[in-house]
Amino acid sequence: MQSILKVQEVETRFGENLVHDGINLHVKEGEIYGFLGPSGCGKSTLMREVIMLEHFSKGSIELLGHKLENIKAKQAQELRLQWGVLFQSNALFTSLTVFENIALSLHEYTKFSKEMIRDIVSFKLDIVGLKQSDGALFPSQISGGMKKKAALARALVMDPKVLFLDEPTSGLDPISAREFDALIMNLRDLLNLSVVMVTHDLTSITTTLDRMAVIDNKKIVAEGSLEEVLKIQSPFIERFFKMEG
Amino acid sequence: MPNSLHLLVRHESEATIVRFEGVPNLQKLCIVQKRLQRTFSSLDKKNVVWEFDGLERMDSALAVVVAKHTFLAKQKGIEVQKQGMNREVEKMLHMAETHSHFGANHVSTKQGILADIGENSLERLEKLLAFFAFFGQTTLIFFQMLYNIRSLRWKETVFEVYESGIKVLPIVILTMFLVGVVVAYQSSSQLKLYGANIFIVDMLGISILRELAPMLAAIIVAGRSGSAYAAQIGVMKITEELDAMRTMGFNPYAFLVVPRMLALMLMMPILIFFADMAGLLGGILIAKVDLGLTPHIFMERFTAVVNVKHFWIGLFKGPFFAMLIASIGIYRGLQVKNDTQSIGFNTTKSVVEAIFAVIICDAFFSIVFTNLGY
């Protein structure tokens, strides 16, 4: 299978603070891939580099065939239409209703009629588990879990090739969290979606992830399927997965 | 053509065959959907067959389009069949059918104009009452803290003195200097006509000390510090910092409101003093350049005709203006609701309302002092 994302020897610094020191990983098409690691190890930062929100100081990142370190504005814009992003803090537009948040890209980038947009948005609302009546509410009027679902619906609305999720199940109740996992796997099967996520949720890790990368001490300490990762000797991996058993 | 979607419509004796070919893509799908709509609205057969075997894969928008037209056709009593579905297409279509809500309404219902007016009036009334409540609470805590002076948050107050009192000093001085120059220059051309050059001193002395300097200082502080209060406290409200403070037992009034208010009330007279000096300096400059009055003559005349009461009245207004500006800024900050737009809205409001309140207060003082014979 083809790689959709290749990260090679990436180095990141914030001033004096070296966050990544030569990160290497690759994500294959149709895979659900996780970034794991202790708090502050730079998972969100790595994801932000992949979605072109943050610069890296050295190395190379290739996403869907584009090298990000010298990408042109036009290709960058094309890339942005091929992914969906779910932020750790949801980042719904507070001045728009849930419905308008989800419909925004469709209005902006397609010529669908109002009615068709409404039907597509209804469908997305429903698959993420929101009620139709929730669409009329503003982000300030819904709960944290509902915001997460609305943000996922927004990320999915353009039928993206890749979905980036930063801690998608944090803040969800266990039932919603498992539904979320099932939804992600279902979407992956149906839409041939590739998913890259940052997660701390052990159940998500064991049930949904095909492969994962563990970042610790500025480097990748392990990459591969759960069995492969568990074989690696590392203090973080031991502590993290011990809690499970 | 790798990335394109084609729609082929065939009319056979028994049925209309609608066939998809290629790879779905949102741009193409818009065109396809419009054609589908036309096809379906002019159907003469009782049977429609979807053919999917030319499709490389399915995406959710296409599935919704298909589900929608299937739904509409069935409503009109047309038989619909699907052919050539692989497992993925079938699952996707099934998902679209079970999760779609055609004709769902997401727009909140509109109400009549009377209801709007009523709701708006009530809302304003509530806001006014809320402002009184806020003002009462602030005053209460303010005096409590003055009474028990140790409980005052000195660190916060000093910080605010620096932030909103000292940092505005340069801009207040510069602006008031220019105002002094402009006012003196405009009056000098009139006074010269009558040879009444020396009266520039009376004019400037009274207008600057009594009205212009306090007003201008208040307006600059409202624009700079009042709006900053509204924005800072508004953001703290959105990020739940205020709630966090409350749960930790810190009274936001004691930590945020009183220090800001006290700082401005302390600093405002000082700002006005500097504004007085800067304005007069501008006047002295023009008097020298344009009217040929030496600073020495200016000052002699100044001490002779300008009563010191004008200076004191100007300073006296300071703390009142400061209280209005600070309380309106902070109140507007607390009014911020849980969305980012209301920060902008309330910040703007805080400036407009503060300036308005300052002018009203100034008019009030004018009447009072005049009637008292000052």
Ligand SMILES: Nc1ncnc2c1ncn2[C@@H]1O[C@H](COP(=O)(O)OP(=O)(O)OP(=O)(O)O)[C@@H](O)[C@H]1O
């Ligand atoms: N804009 C920034 N400026 C300076 N340092 C930053 C910035 N963003 C992140 N960092 C630093 O980079 C490191 C990694 O941060 P990051 O947010 O990627 O952590 P994380 O792995 O996502 O942690 P968590 O699991 O808690 O979300 C941290 O040490 C953080 O202090």
Ligand SMILES: [Mg+2]
């Ligand atoms: Mg993070």
